[in-house]
Amino acid sequence: MQIDYYLSLISPYCYLGGEQLADIAKKHGATVNVKPIDLSQVFPKTGGLPLAKRAPERQAYRFVELARWSKHLAMPLNLKPRFFPAAEGVAARMVLAMSKTGGDSLRLANAFGRAVWAEERDIADSQCLLDVARDCDLDGTALLEAAARTELEVQIEALTREAVERGVFGVPSYQFNGELFWGQDRLSFLDRALSTA
Structure with missing residues (x-):
């Protein structure tokens, strides 16, 4: 069972849903294909901003919702993190x-989200990237060197096109068995879909 997970590492909702997704996948023995995408290319094609x-009203309500979800999930979240937005390309x-490498890319993605939203760290900074990887018991130097390869930048562009073709307009988005689920608040529906697969 495969879940395609389209995300932005600096999305607060990807941070809030990341551990839930990991738990759901483990519960069902599913594999999560972590697919970072470039929202600056998605929004113009799908009507997002x-x-x-x-609008100021939407921005204000965003804070209300983030505070609610942070409390509901008992997850620390700084509503106005020091390093947001951060350039997330290298991460x-x-x-x-x-x-x-076949490693746990979801764990690393979740660690980057936590760095931004709970730990006041700058994932645009190379030392921060190395430190986050080390915290995950990974070879950060090797991953940072690999991140310099042009082929990975091309792959993110390809994943972004794939996402739009599949109907993705925001993150987090999860696709399972051809069905799209947008938002971490739809994870219960993904859980049910996996239960009946």
Whole structure:
């Protein structure tokens, strides 16, 4: 059983849903294909707006929802993290490099999300990337070197096109058996779909 997981490492909702996704996949013996995408390419094609261009009312309500979910899930979350938005390209390529080795790329992706939203760390900084990888018992130097490969940048572009072709318009999005689930608040539906597969 395969779950395609389209994400942005700096999305608070990817952070909030990441551990739940890991638990659901483990429960069902499913494999998670972690697929970082470039939202700056997704939004113009699907009618979305980057956060800074959204109406003030939407931006204000976003804080309300994040606080609710943080409390509901008992997960620490800084509503205005010091390093947000952060350039996530290198970190995303490290996650892809991890996938290519057959390692736990979901764990690494979740660690990057936690670094941004709970630990006030800058995932655009190389030392931070090395430290996060080390915290996951990974060879950060090797992953950082792999992230410099052009092929991984091309792969993120390909994954972004794939996401749009599959109907993805925001993150987190999960696809299982051809069915798309958008938002960490839809994980219970994904859980049910896996239960009946």
